[in-house]
Amino acid sequence: MPVLLTRALPLVGWLLVASMDVRAASPEEPVVQLQPDRPVPSGSRVAVPKGRASFRVPSGWTAQLPEDSEAIVLVSESGAGFVMAFMVLNVGEEELMQLLSEPQPMTHDLVFQPSGTVTKRGNRMLAQYEAGSLSGRAMTVMGPDRQGVLFFLGRPRANTSPADRVLDDLANSVEFSPVP
Numbered sequence: 001m002p003v004l005l006t007r008a009l010p011l012v013g014w015l016l017v018a019s020m021d022v023r024a025a026s027p028e029e030p031v032v033q034l035q036p037d038r039p040v041p042s043g044s045r046v047a048v049p050k051g052r053a054s055f056r057v058p059s060g061w062t063a064q065l066p067e068d069s070e071a072i073v074l075v076s077e078s079g080a081g082f083v084m085a086f087m088v089l090n091v092g093e094e095e096l097m098q099l100l101s102e103p104q105p106m107t108h109d110l111v112f113q114p115s116g117t118v119t120k121r122g123n124r125m126l127a128q129y130e131a132g133s134l135s136g137r138a139m140t141v142m143g144p145d146r147q148g149v150l151f152f153l154g155r156p157r158a159n160t161s162p163a164d165r166v167l168d169d170l171a172n173s174v175e176f177s178p179v180p
Contacts, residue, residue: 034065034072045173046072051087053149056173058166076166081155083166088140088148093120096148100127100138104152112136112154123148124171133157139167143176 031054032046039062040046046063047054049070057063061083063074074083088096100118105111112129119126123143129136135157142148151170 034063036065036067036069039064045175048072048085048087048149051089051147051149052177053087053143053147054175054177055085055149055170058169058173061166074166074170076155080166081153083154083170084152085170086150088142088150090146091148092146093125093142096125096140096142100125100140104129104136104138106131106154110134130157137167139171141171141174143174147176149174 029045032040032044034040034046034049040057042057042059042061044057044063045054046057049065049072057074060077060080061074062077063072063085065072070086072085074085076082091099097118097120101114103111103113110131112131112134114127115130115135116128123141125138125140125142127138129138131154133156134154136155137153138150139153140148140150151167153167
């Protein structure tokens with residue numbers, strides 16, 4: 001389990017950074033509560049487990065919630081890579097920056113190593129990683145009440161621009177629901 005996940009799962013979290021205004025969920029767009037191992041098509045707005053956030057599945061991607069998982073997995077229909085999405089709860093900026101600065105093991109033999117410094121712009125943090133022939137990027141969109149959504153993109157190193165754009169699309173679509 002990735003270092004970020006093992007440390008953040010009790011707090012729950014993952015992904016990339018740029019600048020965006022925090023948006024409240026729009027009442028007219030339905031939000032899908034994912035069911036284990038039931039894929040959801042592009043264009044659907046999905047709720048992130050354990051939090052009060054949602055995002056829209058980008059064009060050309062499908063999303064599903066694996067059995068016994070708190071991470072949403074998005075898979076590119078063109079083979080451009082995968083994205084894992086998690087809630088980040090009760091994590092401060094410094095702690096999140098530290099977690100994003102560490103190696104991120106996906107499996108016992110696939111470990112993404114940091115390949116640069118974590119950057120922050122507005123309410124987003126971005127980190128870059130490498131693992132053999134793969135590249136990884138993490139983007140976190142922070143919202144109110146120390147919660148956020150973390151996206152981790154893994155893709156073939158040669159396939160940069162289309163896959164990288166998906167992180168911006170995901171981050172731009174994040175909406176946080178108000179505290180009840």
